Amino acid sequence: MSKTVVIDPVTRIEGHAKISIFLDDQGEVENARFHVVEFRGFEKFCEGRPMWEMAGITARICGICPVSHLLASAKTGDKLLAVQVPPAGEKLRRMMNLAQIIQSHALSFFHLSSPDFLLGWDSDPATRNVFGLMAADPDLARAGIRLRQFGQTVIELLGARKIHAAWAVPGGVRSPLSEEGRAWIRDRLPESLDTIQTALALFKDLLDRFSEEVASFGQFDSLFMGLVSPTGEWEHYGGHLRFVDSQGNIIADGLREEDYQDFLGEAVENWSYLKFPYYKPLGYPDGIYRVGPLARLNVCEFMGTEGANRELQEFRQRAGGRCATSSFFYHYARLIEILAGVEEIARLVDDPDIASDRCRAKADINALEGVGVSEAPRGTLFHHYNVDKDGLIQKVNLIIATGQNNLAMNKTVTQIAQHYIHGPEIPEGLLNRVEAGIRAFDPCLSCSTHALGKMPLQVQLFDRDRNLIAQVQRD
Amino acid sequence: MSVITLTIDGQAIAIEEGATLLEAAQEVGAAIPTLCHLKGLSPVGACRLCVVEVEGIPKLLPACVTAAAEGMVVHTNTDNLQDYRRTIVELFFAEGNHVCAVCVANNNCELQDAAISTGMTHVTYPYQYPQREVDVSHPQFGLDRNRCILCTRCVRACDELEGAHVWDIAYRGEHAKLIAGLDQPWGTVDACTSCGKCVDACPTGAIFRRGATVAEMERDRAKLEFLAQAREEQQWTR
Ligand code: SF4
Ligand code: SF4
Ligand code: FES
Numbered sequence: 001m002s003k004t005v006v007i008d009p010v011t012r013i014e015g016h017a018k019i020s021i022f023l024d025d026q027g028e029v030e031n032a033r034f035h036v037v038e039f040r041g042f043e044k045f046c047e048g049r050p051m052w053e054m055a056g057i058t059a060r061i062c063g064i065c066p067v068s069h070l071l072a073s074a075k076t077g078d079k080l081l082a083v084q085v086p087p088a089g090e091k092l093r094r095m096m097n098l099a100q101i102i103q104s105h106a107l108s109f110f111h112l113s114s115p116d117f118l119l120g121w122d123s124d125p126a127t128r129n130v131f132g133l134m135a136a137d138p139d140l141a142r143a144g145i146r147l148r149q150f151g152q153t154v155i156e157l158l159g160a161r162k163i164h165a166a167w168a169v170p171g172g173v174r175s176p177l178s179e180e181g182r183a184w185i186r187d188r189l190p191e192s193l194d195t196i197q198t199a200l201a202l203f204k205d206l207l208d209r210f211s212e213e214v215a216s217f218g219q220f221d222s223l224f225m226g227l228v229s230p231t232g233e234w235e236h237y238g239g240h241l242r243f244v245d246s247q248g249n250i251i252a253d254g255l256r257e258e259d260y261q262d263f264l265g266e267a268v269e270n271w272s273y274l275k276f277p278y279y280k281p282l283g284y285p286d287g288i289y290r291v292g293p294l295a296r297l298n299v300c301e302f303m304g305t306e307g308a309n310r311e312l313q314e315f316r317q318r319a320g321g322r323c324a325t326s327s328f329f330y331h332y333a334r335l336i337e338i339l340a341g342v343e344e345i346a347r348l349v350d351d352p353d354i355a356s357d358r359c360r361a362k363a364d365i366n367a368l369e370g371v372g373v374s375e376a377p378r379g380t381l382f383h384h385y386n387v388d389k390d391g392l393i394q395k396v397n398l399i400i401a402t403g404q405n406n407l408a409m410n411k412t413v414t415q416i417a418q419h420y421i422h423g424p425e426i427p428e429g430l431l432n433r434v435e436a437g438i439r440a441f442d443p444c445l446s447c448s449t450h451a452l453g454k455m456p457l458q459v460q461l462f463d464r465d466r467n468l469i470a471q472v473q474r475d
Numbered sequence: 476m477s478v479i480t481l482t483i484d485g486q487a488i489a490i491e492e493g494a495t496l497l498e499a500a501q502e503v504g505a506a507i508p509t510l511c512h513l514k515g516l517s518p519v520g521a522c523r524l525c526v527v528e529v530e531g532i533p534k535l536l537p538a539c540v541t542a543a544a545e546g547m548v549v550h551t552n553t554d555n556l557q558d559y560r561r562t563i564v565e566l567f568f569a570e571g572n573h574v575c576a577v578c579v580a581n582n583n584c585e586l587q588d589a590a591i592s593t594g595m596t597h598v599t600y601p602y603q604y605p606q607r608e609v610d611v612s613h614p615q616f617g618l619d620r621n622r623c624i625l626c627t628r629c630v631r632a633c634d635e636l637e638g639a640h641v642w643d644i645a646y647r648g649e650h651a652k653l654i655a656g657l658d659q660p661w662g663t664v665d666a667c668t669s670c671g672k673c674v675d676a677c678p679t680g681a682i683f684r685r686g687a688t689v690a691e692m693e694r695d696r697a698k699l700e701f702l703a704q705a706r707e708e709q710q711w712t713r
Contacts, residue, residue, distance in 0.1 A: 050611055050619070056577040056689035166577075166689035174691075362686065364614070390611040390662075391685075 019413055019434060019459045020271075022466070027423045030464075032414040034406075034438065035272050043396045051080055051365070051391040056166040058383065058398070067100035067155060068376030070168045071237070072383040077170025079370030080387055081363040088356035089172030094237050095348045096158050096168065097374065098341040101236060102192075103151025104377035105293070105334040105341075108442040109199065110144025113331055116436050117206050122429045140202070143195040147338070150192045154345065157181035172360035177349075185349045189342065193307075196338045200311065203335055207318065210328065216419040217437050218327025218412030221246040223279050223289035224298040225404070227375050232301030234308075234340060236375040242299045243279060243289065248322025251279075257373035260382055264399070277404045288407040291379025292441065293333035298323040303336070305343035311336045327412050330440045365391040376401050378442055402443045412437045426461055426470050434459060481547040496538035496549060497525055505551045508560060508589050510678055511626035512539040513696075515703020516635055521626055524563050524589060527551045535559065561593040569600040570649075572607070572621035573679075580680030581690040586624060607652070612662030615685055616674055623653050623681040629673035636702050641667045653681075675699050 024030040046057055055073040059066040071093055078085055085093070115133045118140075123132075134141040158177060159167035167174050177185075207214070227235035228242045241255035243263075255263055267276040267284040278287030289295070303309040315336060316322060319329060348354060371384045379401030386395040416437045420430050435457055461470040477492045486503045495518065500507050511521040520540035527538045530548040538551070550556070567573075567586060575581050607620035630642040630653075641664050645654045656664035674682050675694045683692045704710075 048609060050609060050617060050685075052686055052688050053577055053579075060576065166691075169688045170686075174688075364685070392609060392611060 019417075019457070021417045021421065021459065021461050023421075023424070023461065023463050023469075025464055029414065029418040029421050032410070032417040033271055034410050034413045043398060046393050046396045049393050051077060051385065051387050051393055052170060054383075054385065054393065054396075055168060055170070059166065065100065065104055065376050065378065067096055067159075068374055068381050069383075070166070071097055071374040072372045072376075072381045074168035074170055074173075075372030075374060076370045076383040076385050077372070078172075078361075079372060080365055080367050080385065080391070081170050081361070082366035083171050083361040083363045085172045086356075086358050086361055088176060088353040088359040089361070090238070091348055091351055091353050092158060092173045092176060092359055093168055095177070095345060095354065096155055096173075097237050098344050098348075099151045099154035099158070101151075101375075101377050102338050102341040102345075103148045103155065104442075105338045106144055106148035106151060108377075108439075109331060109334055109338075110141065110148065112442070113436070113439055114140075114144070116432070116439075117203070117210070117331075122432065140198070143191075143198065147192055147195045150188050151341075153188075154185060157184065169360065171362055174360065176357050176359050177354045179355065182349055182354065185345065189346050189349075192342045193339075193346075196335065196342055197307075200335045200339065203332060204314075204318070207332070213433075213436075214326045214328045216415055217433075217440055218408065218415055219325055220411055220415065221325060222408060222411075223251060223282070223287070224295035224323065225279070225289045225291050226296040226299040226380060227373065228300050229304075234296060234300040234303045234312075236296070241373070241380070244299050244323065246323050246325050248298065252281075257371045257382060260371060260373075260384075260399070266399075272406070274403055274406050276406050277399060278407065285407060288411070289404065290327070290408045291401050291404045292330060293337050293377070294324060294327065294330045295379065296375060297333045297336060303340050305340055305347070307343055308336055308340035311339060327408065327437070327440045330442070334442070365389060378402055379404055402441070405441050405443065409438060409441055409443065412440070421461070424461065424463070424469050426459060426472050431457055431459060431472060479543060479545040481543055481545065481549060483549045484551055490543055492543075494543050496527055496529075496536070496541045496543050496547075499543045500527070500538060500549070500551050506592075507538050507551050508592050509539060510585055510589060510624065511628060513628050513632070513676060513678075513699070515700050515707070516628065516631040516676070519627055519631070522563065522624070524560055526556060526559055528553060528556060557593060560589075561595050564589050564593050564595050565598045565600055567624050568595075568598045569602050570605070571623065572604060577689055578622065578680040579683045579687040579689065579692040580622070583690065583693055584680060585678035603649070605649070610655070610661050611685060612660035613667070613669070613685065614662060615669055616661070616671065617683050617685050617687075618653065618655070618661060619681055619683070620652055621681075622679045624679055625651055625653065626678060628676040628678060629653070629682055632672040632676035632699065636699070636706065637668060637670050637672050639666045639668050639670070642673065672699060672702070 018035040019032060021032045022030050046054060055070050058069040058073045119132055119136060223243050223245055225241060225243050227239045229235045229239040242253045243251040245251055263280050265278050265280040265284060267278060269276060278284045279289050280287060297312060297315060303312050315332060365387060369386050371382060373380060373382050381401055382399040384397040385393055387393055413434055416433050420427055420433060458473045460468055463469050478489050479492050480487060480489045483500055483503050484505050488499055488503050490499050490502060497507055507525045509525045511519055518539045520537040523537055525538040526535040528550040529536055575587060609619045611617040625644060627644060633642050634640040641655050643654055644651055645658055646652055655661040674684060675696060676699060680692060
């Protein structure tokens with residue numbers, strides 16, 4: 001018996017982010033590339049599985065944002081069942097997504113990024129981490145950790161497990177929020193609100209000192225994409241997709257996730273395993289767009305809660321226009337979204353629906369194709385399944401947030417390199433800034449899990465004939 | 476009825492003639508792990524997880540199908556047996572495709588329980604990653620052969636309790652697989668009464684209720700036992 005064994009070249013995540021910088025004749029930076037090796041095997045091994053398992057399987061794609069996959073998958077499942085999720089089911093899912101946004105953004109801000117802001121870009125990497133922060137500002141560090149814990153606990157209270165909860169299912173959710181759960185959330189809300197307000201005040205204070213970073217950390221024009229509600233309110237779960245340009249002009253609106261292939265193209269470059277999605281009507285690479293917290297604030301007209309809406313107005317003022325175009329503002333946007341999340345949860349927790357056990361619509365397969373969308377902390381996430389008449393998966397396509405920011409991350413790295421590199425040497429502190437530039441996007445690569453101020457990073461500098469002339473590395 | 480006496484793990488016991496070693500062991504409270512055995516169904520000795528040592532007999536004997544005999548000296552829990560049992564469980568895991576983390580039976584699975592009780596920490600045999608079919612053509616139930624350990628509990632429950640005989644094992648060796656009807660999609664087998672007894676009998680996540688998601692399968696073994704006993708004792712009304 002003969003057997004053909006095909007081994008795909010790469011099915012594991014590369015632990016190192018690699019950056020190549022290319023100089024021109026004058027020794028100035030012409031271009032920089034951020035290489036990513038990404039794991040795509042998931043789409044393949046979902047084939048043949050019952051559709052009902054997809055939420056559980058895809059929740060394991062990412063250890064940091066499992067909830068986002070869970071929700072996108074459950075929403076895709078809703079379409080395959082062709083049911084309307086009961087109001088309680090939708091509100092409960094919304095609450096979980098908000099909790100996910102809070103915990104993920106809190107991790108990004110307090111644990112990963114604030115050491116840069118508070119301890120300085122050029123401070124010693126050995127202490128430029130959450131432990132260093134703990135020593136320098138123990139109150140802030142502790143409050144940040146507790147804020148993240150708030151989000152995680154809400155997820156746990158809803159899903160009965162912190163991560164990988166298979167709680168959101170096609171048709172709704174498995175169970176409502178318990179009375180004890182509600183009580184716990186109510187109890188912790190004031191503190192969470194307090195923490196995020198303190199962090200916002202602190203960040204705005206610092207912002208004035210970071211004009212150089214604001215100007216060089218991915219400050220460029222691009223489109224922005226995200227969900228908005230039919231009234232233009234900030235969205236994270238429902239509504240429709242909208243594109244705006246850097247001036248805030250609406251380029252496309254009312255887009256349905258089902259039609260994503262009409263407006264999103266995916267380009268491939270031979271130097272990266274990550275695809276490069278772009279807005280189709282503008283072509284590649286002009287169709288560059290950003291997703292995530294910054295994009296969500298840019299596409300919406302207003303926030304749904306009072307405090308967050310006030311912050312949005314100030315955010316726009318500080319950005320100097322309808323849209324913030326510096327990727328550095330991702331951090332700022334994240335904080336505003338945490339505030340929105342806390343305020344929104346405060347509203348939901350008193351909604352009687354939250355305790356209703358009418359939270360799951362049951363049906364069998366009624367459609368053979370479905371596309372679900374949700375806003376993950378890092379940006380818009382699409383799940384697209386084709387099933388056979390019994391509900392076995394035939395084909396899966398996932399478009400993840402980090403992929404959509406790929407072009408923008410490359411542009412950001414190029415901009416930072418252009419700003420700090422002049423000539424054949426790699427200056428001190430460049431690694432830190434490049435790392436911080438990438439971190440602004442909070443990419444969910446393996447490097448974002450190698451947290452603690454020590455992203456394994458390799459930067460190589462090439463002359464115009466592509467000869468390697470300098471190299472720095474941090475493991 | 477005559478009674479025999481034997482020793483199990485150092486304890487002397489008297490039991491009715493015709494009882495199996497498994498029943499005798501249960502009498503003295505010796506826990507022997509089982510998989511293919513289900514009270515009320517005829518025993519088949521398919522999984523070999525229940526092996527025990529009997530002094531004077533050079534091979535291991537499956538307790539569920541071995542009759543207790545006068546004067547036997549039985550050991551149910553030696554290091555040697557633990558090794559064998561763990562090996563058997565490892566082979567089950569290596570043979571199929573068991574991804575507990577996304578399985579409908581997670582936390583409610585007898586194979587998982589067996590892995591825990593035999594102290595399996597990892598699988599030392601190469602995984603076979605077989606290509607096996609999933610059948611969700613039945614309107615209420617589904618079958619994922621990737622998780623089937625060929626214990627035949629479903630086959631017997633369907634045949635002996637329901638009298639429908641939908642299930643069989645076809646082919647041999649590594650190609651052996653559970654089939655419905657004449658190897659056709661389950662949903663097309665007219666003999667199936669949709670009673671759900673196989674669902675309640677299956678020890679793993681192989682047979683499940685359609686639409687069940689991760690860790691959502693719970694089975695009603697008590698119902699099966701009640702039915703089996705009622706059938707045996709002809710108590711069709713209560
Ligand atoms: S059947 Fe049991 S052992 Fe197999 S994957 Fe499911 S839970 Fe794990
Ligand atoms: S389907 Fe379940 S009960 Fe039937 S043989 Fe397989 S494991 Fe045993
Ligand atoms: S339980 Fe005895 S052989 Fe399976």
